[in-house]
Amino acid sequence: MIHALVTAQSVIAAPANDYGLALPEIIMLSAICAILIIDLFVSQNKRIITYLLTQATLIGLAIYTIHYILHISTATEYTFNDSFIRDFKGDVLKIAIYIICFLVFLYSKDYLRERRLFKGEYFVIGLFGVLGMMIMVSAASMLILYLGLEVMSLSLYAMVAFNRKSSVASEAAMKYFVLGAIASGMLLYGISIIYGVTGHIGIGEISSYLGELAKSKTTMPLSLVFGLVFILIGIAFKLGAVPFHMWVPDIYHGAPTSVTLYIGTITKIAAFAMVVRLLVDGLGPMHKEWTQILVVLSLLSLAVGNIVAIAQTNIKRMLAYSTISHIGFLLLGFIAANENGYSASMFYVITYAIIAAAAFGLIILFSRKGFESDNLNDFKGLNERHPWYAFMMLIVMFSLAGVPPTVGFFAKLHVLQALIKADIGLTWLAIVAVSFAIIGAFYYIRVIKLMYFDKPVTEDNTPITAGADMHIVLSVNCLLALGLGLFPGALIYLCSLVFTPAV
Amino acid sequence: MFTQILFYGYAAILLISAILVVSARNTIHSALFLVLAFFTCAVIWILLRAEFLAIVLVLVYVGAVMVLFLFVVMMLNVNLEPLREGFVRNLPVGILVALIVAAEMFLVLSTKGFKLAEQSELALVDATGYSNTKAIGAVLYTDYLYAFEIAAVVLVLAMVTAIVLTMKKSVNTKRQNPGHQVRVKRKDRIRLIKMDSEPVNRKTGDTKSDDAEKGDVK
Numbered sequence A: 001m002i003h004a005l006v007t008a009q010s011v012i013a014a015p016a017n018d019y020g021l022a023l024p025e026i027i028m029l030s031a032i033c034a035i036l037i038i039d040l041f042v043s044q045n046k047r048i049i050t051y052l053l054t055q056a057t058l059i060g061l062a063i064y065t066i067h068y069i070l071h072i073s074t075a076t077e078y079t080f081n082d083s084f085i086r087d088f089k090g091d092v093l094k095i096a097i098y099i100i101c102f103l104v105f106l107y108s109k110d111y112l113r114e115r116r117l118f119k120g121e122y123f124v125i126g127l128f129g130v131l132g133m134m135i136m137v138s139a140a141s142m143l144i145l146y147l148g149l150e151v152m153s154l155s156l157y158a159m160v161a162f163n164r165k166s167s168v169a170s171e172a173a174m175k176y177f178v179l180g181a182i183a184s185g186m187l188l189y190g191i192s193i194i195y196g197v198t199g200h201i202g203i204g205e206i207s208s209y210l211g212e213l214a215k216s217k218t219t220m221p222l223s224l225v226f227g228l229v230f231i232l233i234g235i236a237f238k239l240g241a242v243p244f245h246m247w248v249p250d251i252y253h254g255a256p257t258s259v260t261l262y263i264g265t266i267t268k269i270a271a272f273a274m275v276v277r278l279l280v281d282g283l284g285p286m287h288k289e290w291t292q293i294l295v296v297l298s299l300l301s302l303a304v305g306n307i308v309a310i311a312q313t314n315i316k317r318m319l320a321y322s323t324i325s326h327i328g329f330l331l332l333g334f335i336a337a338n339e340n341g342y343s344a345s346m347f348y349v350i351t352y353a354i355i356a357a358a359a360f361g362l363i364i365l366f367s368r369k370g371f372e373s374d375n376l377n378d379f380k381g382l383n384e385r386h387p388w389y390a391f392m393m394l395i396v397m398f399s400l401a402g403v404p405p406t407v408g409f410f411a412k413l414h415v416l417q418a419l420i421k422a423d424i425g426l427t428w429l430a431i432v433a434v435s436f437a438i439i440g441a442f443y444y445i446r447v448i449k450l451m452y453f454d455k456p457v458t459e460d461n462t463p464i465t466a467g468a469d470m471h472i473v474l475s476v477n478c479l480l481a482l483g484l485g486l487f488p489g490a491l492i493y494l495c496s497l498v499f500t501p502a503v
Numbered sequence B: 001m002f003t004q005i006l007f008y009g010y011a012a013i014l015l016i017s018a019i020l021v022v023s024a025r026n027t028i029h030s031a032l033f034l035v036l037a038f039f040t041c042a043v044i045w046i047l048l049r050a051e052f053l054a055i056v057l058v059l060v061y062v063g064a065v066m067v068l069f070l071f072v073v074m075m076l077n078v079n080l081e082p083l084r085e086g087f088v089r090n091l092p093v094g095i096l097v098a099l100i101v102a103a104e105m106f107l108v109l110s111t112k113g114f115k116l117a118e119q120s121e122l123a124l125v126d127a128t129g130y131s132n133t134k135a136i137g138a139v140l141y142t143d144y145l146y147a148f149e150i151a152a153v154v155l156v157l158a159m160v161t162a163i164v165l166t167m168k169k170s171v172n173t174k175r176q177n178p179g180h181q182v183r184v185k186r187k188d189r190i191r192l193i194k195m196d197s198e199p200v201n202r203k204t205g206d207t208k209s210d211d212a213e214k215g216d217v218k
Helices: A001-011 A020-042 A048-072 A090-115 A120-137 A142-160 A166-197 A203-216 A224-237 A247-252 A257-282 A282-308 A316-334 A339-367 A389-402 A405-423 A427-453 A466-486 A490-498 B002-021 B027-047 B051-076 B085-108 B131-138 B145-166 B178-183
Strands: A075-077 A084-086 B190-192 B213-215
Touching: A020 A048, A020 A075, A020 A084, A020 A120, A020 A166, A020 A490, A020 B145, A048 A090, A048 A120, A048 B027, A084 A090, A090 A120, A090 A257, A090 A339, A090 A466, A120 A142, A120 A257, A120 A389, A142 A257, A142 B145, A166 A203, A166 A224, A166 A247, A203 A257, A203 A282, A224 A257, A224 A282, A224 A316, A224 B085, A247 A257, A247 A316, A247 A466, A257 A282, A257 A339, A282 A316, A282 B178, A316 A339, A316 A405, A339 A389, A339 A405, A339 A466, A339 A490, A389 A405, A389 A427, A389 A466, A405 A427, A490 B002, B002 B027, B027 B051, B051 B131, B178 B213
Parallel strands: none
Antiparallel strands: A075 A084, B190 B213
16 A cells, blocks of 8 residues: 555656547447437337447447557557556457457347347447457556456346346356356456565566566466466456366357357457466566466367367357367467467457357358257258358358368468477477367368258248348358458468567 | 454454355345355454455445345345255365365465565555555546546446346336326316215215215326
8 A cells, every 4th residue: 555655646747648548448438328328219110220329339449440550650558557558459459359349230130130139238238348348458457457357248248148038048147147257256366366476466567577587587486376377267267268168158059149149259359368468468477387277278178179069969059169179279379479379369369250250140140030040950951042151151161170271271370380380399289289170170061061962951941031231241251261361461460560579 | 463363263254154155044144144254354354454445345345235135135035945956966076176276275375485474564564644545545546547437337337237137118017107297287186076965864974875975086
């Protein structure tokens, strides 16, 4: 507290806080409040206004942020007394979150309407979730990171439980809430120990303190490792890495597909940002310690994710296990523990979010009122009914499996390349990862087999009921899996640019 | 020495009451044990010289949250028996895991890494005229403004979600409309009916007919 008093007195001398740096967060919060109130005056048949305002907010913020990094600044700047950081990688991640969230809401629109879930609050809570992610992405202090995580998690619990009539969804929400609370508790415990030992809560300050410590000692004190372990447990829970993955399949399966779409895509980007802020920016000097644990997490995730997915008959559950295996791959980039690896992981997570959005978008497209197209059998003979979307599904499945020339292949390639180039004697891990990816290819290709070579189970010729906007955007999204695979250069360059040390 | 005895005493009470919160059969008992846990926690915070937080804990959690909680528990009369079905069966595994984790944590903490004695020096720094509340007041809206604002966002979000998840717009529910209640006029409430007076039967004191009421209350 003495320390706090001293800093309070030095506030006057500190450089002026430019709150303008936090403009995206401020705009987002104002927009949320405005939409929440406007929604009260909108009748149910004009609910589309709320939806359009939500989408306009996301697009507006995306344009603003793109403009900001192109024309104003990509420098690292702090505000709110060093608790808010605005840097290049944060801005890029935020743009990805805005755009993918836009897609998520666009795909969800008809689904929600058919199930009488098309309420203003759904979008408001969705935006709250995005705000939480934005806070996490630009957190410069462990406290802020935790608060951002709570904002995001709370919105996710609410969204999973949004369909009150569904008991499956309520059960999933309850599970998610309890496990999420335990994970937050673990994370908080770890943060409190790190704070207690280092005496700093700011991520940059912790990093420089640990940097000094690493110079004088060969091994980190046990107390710090103790705190690190709890932080890693919290991270693993949030990422859904094995052995903290139990919630993933149940929540993916139980939640309405539109919410699964939300959880399966943008929250992964936010979780990536959390790992970057905590492990790379904050506990970077302890990378020797955390890579050991990440190796185990990554190996188990790859094994469990790919093998258990084979036994699934529900495509949402299958994609949940697929997510777990992808998290295993994502962690490989962090294990490399250099700029190369981080940028490869970033490329991986952004492209994964794009493809996952397309995959869940297709599941939403095939489902209609009173029918969830989430069993693998529902995909039998899809080619005869909707050849174009069967082809789209083929691209997406190939991309998830990592078949060239789709983008999934390049994402895996770069992560593995970074791991091998890091030269830390973990080439065996890369080989194991590839073997599991090959095992994993089985269940992706099975979907393709069902679509192209099997006869439909039922004579079902109901046309797809979706607006033109969804048809066009979803097709573009699926083709992006191919397009980014053919021309990955720009995104890879961007991802490597944000991790190069500032000059 | 004295503070150490106090600390261990209160820590023991805290742990026991926390266990009883989970294991008590009666929900009201477990809510009351939670109150006890909060109180002992507040005492430990006072030992750590965080008086402001301790008082806030008692005021907010014990005074407001737990009272509401007790209200809800008493009103709902939840039957927790079905929740306990797997409790005894899973108990040995749970205890085993908890013991292993506790033993591991003890082993780590008892090594030299933590230097608990050295670090506790920080808490012992004392200054005359130093006020905990003042220190928090000085930084809460300056250094920690951003965190404070996000905490506000969390509360708004919690409010929105609570309403969304519980509000039902059912057709059958009878609800009050405060607007109508305020705008109501005297003539809406009471209707005066003009009618001839009836001769009264002196023996019984009754009027002849039954519908001879002067006013008809709606």
